[in-house]
Amino acid sequence: MTISRRTLLKVIGAAGLVTLAPAVRSEAKIGPDSFATLIDLSKCDGCEGKETPLCVSACRTGKKDLFPKVDKDQLLNYWPQKKYEDWSDKQHLIDRFTPYNWLFIQQVEVDGKKISIPRRCMHCDNPPCAKLCPFGVKHKTAEGPVYIDHSLCFGGAKCRAVCPWHVPQRQAGVGIYTLWQKYLPVAGGGVMYKCDLCRDLLAEGKTPYCMVSCPQKAMTIGRREDILNQAAQLKEDRHGHLYGMDENGGTSTIYFSPIAFDKIDKALSTNHNPKEKSKPVPLHNAENILEKQNLWTQLSLVAPIIGVAAALGLTRGETAETEDK
Amino acid sequence: MATRIRHSLTVRITHWVVALSGILLLFSGFGQLPLYKRYNLIKVPGFAWSSNYEITLVIHYLTAAVFTAAVCFHLVYHYRRCEFSILPRRGDIGNSIKGFKAMFGLGEEPYHEKFQAKQRVIYTIIGTTSLLLIVTGLIKSYKNLGAIVLDPIFLQWVAITHTVTGGIFMMLFLAHVAALLLKNHRPMIPSMITGRIDRGYAEKHHPGW
Numbered sequence A: 001m002t003i004s005r006r007t008l009l010k011v012i013g014a015a016g017l018v019t020l021a022p023a024v025r026s027e028a029k030i031g032p033d034s035f036a037t038l039i040d041l042s043k044c045d046g047c048e049g050k051e052t053p054l055c056v057s058a059c060r061t062g063k064k065d066l067f068p069k070v071d072k073d074q075l076l077n078y079w080p081q082k083k084y085e086d087w088s089d090k091q092h093l094i095d096r097f098t099p100y101n102w103l104f105i106q107q108v109e110v111d112g113k114k115i116s117i118p119r120r121c122m123h124c125d126n127p128p129c130a131k132l133c134p135f136g137v138k139h140k141t142a143e144g145p146v147y148i149d150h151s152l153c154f155g156g157a158k159c160r161a162v163c164p165w166h167v168p169q170r171q172a173g174v175g176i177y178t179l180w181q182k183y184l185p186v187a188g189g190g191v192m193y194k195c196d197l198c199r200d201l202l203a204e205g206k207t208p209y210c211m212v213s214c215p216q217k218a219m220t221i222g223r224r225e226d227i228l229n230q231a232a233q234l235k236e237d238r239h240g241h242l243y244g245m246d247e248n249g250g251t252s253t254i255y256f257s258p259i260a261f262d263k264i265d266k267a268l269s270t271n272h273n274p275k276e277k278s279k280p281v282p283l284h285n286a287e288n289i290l291e292k293q294n295l296w297t298q299l300s301l302v303a304p305i306i307g308v309a310a311a312l313g314l315t316r317g318e319t320a321e322t323e324d325k
Numbered sequence B: 001m002a003t004r005i006r007h008s009l010t011v012r013i014t015h016w017v018v019a020l021s022g023i024l025l026l027f028s029g030f031g032q033l034p035l036y037k038r039y040n041l042i043k044v045p046g047f048a049w050s051s052n053y054e055i056t057l058v059i060h061y062l063t064a065a066v067f068t069a070a071v072c073f074h075l076v077y078h079y080r081r082c083e084f085s086i087l088p089r090r091g092d093i094g095n096s097i098k099g100f101k102a103m104f105g106l107g108e109e110p111y112h113e114k115f116q117a118k119q120r121v122i123y124t125i126i127g128t129t130s131l132l133l134i135v136t137g138l139i140k141s142y143k144n145l146g147a148i149v150l151d152p153i154f155l156q157w158v159a160i161t162h163t164v165t166g167g168i169f170m171m172l173f174l175a176h177v178a179a180l181l182l183k184n185h186r187p188m189i190p191s192m193i194t195g196r197i198d199r200g201y202a203e204k205h206h207p208g209w
Helices: A005-025 A054-062 A158-162 A199-203 A209-213 A224-238 A261-270 A291-314 A316-324 B009-032 B053-080 B092-103 B117-143 B152-181 B183-192 B199-205
Strands: A035-040 A104-110 A113-119 A138-140 A146-148 A169-171 A191-193 A219-223 A241-243 A253-257 B003-005 B196-198
Touching (some): A035 A224, A054 A104, A054 A209, A146 A191, A209 A219, A224 A253, A253 A261, A291 A316, A291 B053, A291 B117, B003 B199, B009 B053, B009 B152, B009 B183, B117 B152, B152 B183, B183 B199
Parallel strands (some): A035 A253
Antiparallel strands (some): A035 A219, A138 A146, A169 A191, B003 B196
């Protein structure tokens, strides 16, 4: 069989294009019309005097249909480990992320001033939780929200490990793994839960529960471009600070604070009671695990070209002979 | 002992590069599933790092680059040299069944050339699995480059295909190694190291070569 130079060039060209096309489009960004939110910490007072902050109770009421409904018979150890994660008896907790509490208020004193910080999923632009899920059941949408498909999640909790703020939380005894765990307890640990930015409400043109309920109007949602402009303006006008613009590669949640975030973060870790089981959710300069490895990602994408080029180099003379025949 | 050349140096290097990178891909790929902490591999001395997703991801990217380059090299190299004797032909499925039966003393081996029918079929299965892993892996790598949003359901199927195909690849790899440990296949092992195979074995099992 002989190969014409033209055929060969077509094959190489096609192979090269397959590899190069993604690289060219890799600068695609989250669209300006997607949703973003701004949380103004100078306005939030943590609903002083109330047992539960209104945003927290609104979230818990509004999203309760999505909370896990545990079959106690399915609460089995993660074999061969002798433990499982069950929050069903701790649904009342409102001071941390749990499968039943997707938003909480962190409070800390900095320079004699009490600061209240609503914490929930940041809905990152390049979310490692979604992109590293081995079964792709955590989704980043073009509209902005990052959400979990509860019907397909195995609860491996990798998303929690790669999230700089460890937002997603696991509940055992629910989800697809309950189909087999009694017979073959080798994979799965439940389902992961976290804020989905009320994507169902957004699709209907409504506002997320937490934002509607805030008496201080500390949280706003809108077009990404508008929110980013608003945040930049706020920073300039009030000589404040922003968090969430670049952290973890950029997010759809921007915090504004008159006090520097590194100061707040330091206070969060200093004031933390080490006897408490839950660790404070930081406000640090979070690095994105995916962005750190961009060089290796690019190398894997150009690998086909390297292989093809090596083969062409090694067989150059042979083709000439074949074509000369 | 009389021998003859079965595999060139290039073929052997490509084979071992694919094999070694494949093993590392399997190890780092399973590391991307949350397995090593749950199954206590991290307690084995020297493997405490194995549940660190960042480390296993770097290993996965690097070995994926080597594996992908080697597979692409293999395809273009043999295409350019017009070497297609390992590609499946009509009747290979039937002859493979006969060949497998013969492995266990049930009937005679069919007439073979350089590659047996079952070797051609297995090559096709492993090759297709590898290509599926490469294509889905490239899509997964691409979407990790930055704030890139692809259709979530498309990505879900890509991820599931990649993960499930990775499991199939591991089983094929184990079957490949297990088959070589069978007594009547063992003489093939030296040919993947030195390139030469026992002439008597070749005449018996590959008479048409």
